[in-house]
Structure formats: structure tokens, C-alpha cells
Amino acid sequence: MFLVSKIFWLIAQPLSLAFLSLLVGVLLMLAKFRRSGGVFGGLGLIVLFVTLFTTTGSYFLQILEDRFPRPSPEPAELSCIVVLGGAFENVVMASRGGVELNQAAERFVETSRLARAYPAARILVSGGDGSLSGIYEGDAHASQAFFQTFGIGVDRLIREGESRTTFENARYTKDLLAQNRLERCALVTSAYHMPRSVALFRANGIDTLPWPTDYRTTGKVRLGLDFTQPALNAQLTTTAAKEWTGLLAYYLLGRTQTLLPQ
Numbered sequence: 001m002f003l004v005s006k007i008f009w010l011i012a013q014p015l016s017l018a019f020l021s022l023l024v025g026v027l028l029m030l031a032k033f034r035r036s037g038g039v040f041g042g043l044g045l046i047v048l049f050v051t052l053f054t055t056t057g058s059y060f061l062q063i064l065e066d067r068f069p070r071p072s073p074e075p076a077e078l079s080c081i082v083v084l085g086g087a088f089e090n091v092v093m094a095s096r097g098g099v100e101l102n103q104a105a106e107r108f109v110e111t112s113r114l115a116r117a118y119p120a121a122r123i124l125v126s127g128g129d130g131s132l133s134g135i136y137e138g139d140a141h142a143s144q145a146f147f148q149t150f151g152i153g154v155d156r157l158i159r160e161g162e163s164r165t166t167f168e169n170a171r172y173t174k175d176l177l178a179q180n181r182l183e184r185c186a187l188v189t190s191a192y193h194m195p196r197s198v199a200l201f202r203a204n205g206i207d208t209l210p211w212p213t214d215y216r217t218t219g220k221v222r223l224g225l226d227f228t229q230p231a232l233n234a235q236l237t238t239t240a241a242k243e244w245t246g247l248l249a250y251y252l253l254g255r256t257q258t259l260l261p262q
Helices: 002-012 014-030 034-053 056-065 090-096 103-117 139-149 166-179 191-203 230-252
Strands: 080-084 122-126 157-160 185-190 208-213
Touching (some): 034 056, 056 191, 080 103, 103 139, 103 208, 122 166, 139 157, 157 166, 185 191, 191 230
Parallel strands (some): 080 122, 122 157, 185 208
16 A cells, blocks of 8 residues: 555656646647647646646645644643654665754654653654655654754653554554553644644544644635745645645545544
8 A cells, every 4th residue: 555655646746747647648649639639738737837826735735734723722741742754854864874854844843842841741753764665764763863962862752663654653653652551642743734644543543632833834825826936836736735635545445534634
């Protein structure tokens, strides 16, 4: 299933769809199927325009980010903090060493803040190597050096380094929480990723306190045209498409109980 999902997403992401549609359109036209070729070519251009020059991606990402607000006021106590991986540039670290973070770094920055605010809380890092090759160290391993840098003791860490997907994050975390007798943990992940994470954790019988971070939108986005930042629009549309596709796929496969939890 992991391999299938990786290959499917290589094809299904918006820019790939636009390219494939245009390619099929050109090939059909060369084969004298001009009407069919025009349909595929037009579809590719529409997908490309929506991806690059509209706020569609931001708008649908914002829907996900607004689903779970951050706790306010913050709880008086926390027994544990579960943080989902995806914030370390493991491919770069494998060749250059050190600690390299990507755009999702706020997941671990916020976890560090919580670790200081709740010194008795354990920290469970869930994240293995999600690459197709499977030859890199996952976030669970990389996080040890990160937390040590900020004075957070290794004895507080519980590392789950086998998971490659959000589904596996939830399944493997469940066992570790039971082994360590930890309940009602804060769940830290990117705000747009929180609905899918909560749905899977609930389906596995894990009660968590959603703690979203790493916001990508302002919370005030409306549908419309945007010619000022095509590269960013493409990135946000790709992220939104991946999350909504994941929510739908897990629901249809029976791995979650609701399409969009709240």
C-alpha cells in the first residue's frame, strides 16, 4: 500500500496531471484525434491555470487549518506530547550531517516550547523513513540531536521510527503509548495535516489533544485570482490536494470513521 500511494501521488499531483493531460492531448492530435486531443489539452491548461494563478490551493488548505484550533487556554498539565515527523531534511543530512529542517520545522519548535512548559511530559516522536528507497534515518532518530541541542533530555524521548505514513504513525504510536501507560497526549503536527491525523488516531482508539502548528495560510483567504506568486500557489495547491486526497482515500478504505473530523 505504501508503494502504491507513493506512485499514485507522483502521477496525481496537480502539476503532474497538467503535464500528462497536455502530453496526451498533443499525442492524440498527432494521431489525428483532434477533438479528443483538444479536450485533454484544454483540461491540462485549466489545471495548470488553477494551480498557478488562483487561490484555490490556499482556500482549501485553509479549510483544513481552521478545523482544529489550538487549545486556549493551555491545559495546566500534560503527561505527554506526540509529534509527527516530516520536518527534517533527512536526505540532505545523510550527506552533509548536522540537523537540517524544512518548512514543517515548527512542529519540533513548538514541541520544544511545550517540553519546557511541561517539564514532566514525555515526548513521543513518530516518524521513520518515508522515502521510496528506505535508506535514510527517519525523524524519530534525527530528533534526538535536535532536542539535545535545546537542553531537552534524551530520557524524556520515546522514538517510533518505523512509520512511513500517517496511518502507520497512529498504529505504531498506539502500542508505544500503551507500553508507557500514557494517555490524553497533545498531538503536534501541521495545522493542515491535523484533520487526517486526528481521524486516524481516533480510528485507532487514541484520545489526543489536537495542537496544530505550522500554518500556511492567513485564515482570511477567499477564492479568486492571484498572479503574484505562482510558485507558492503551486506549492499550496499540491499540499491541499495531497491532504484532501488522503482524507478521502482513508475514508473510502475504511481506515477512518469520518471524512472530515471536527
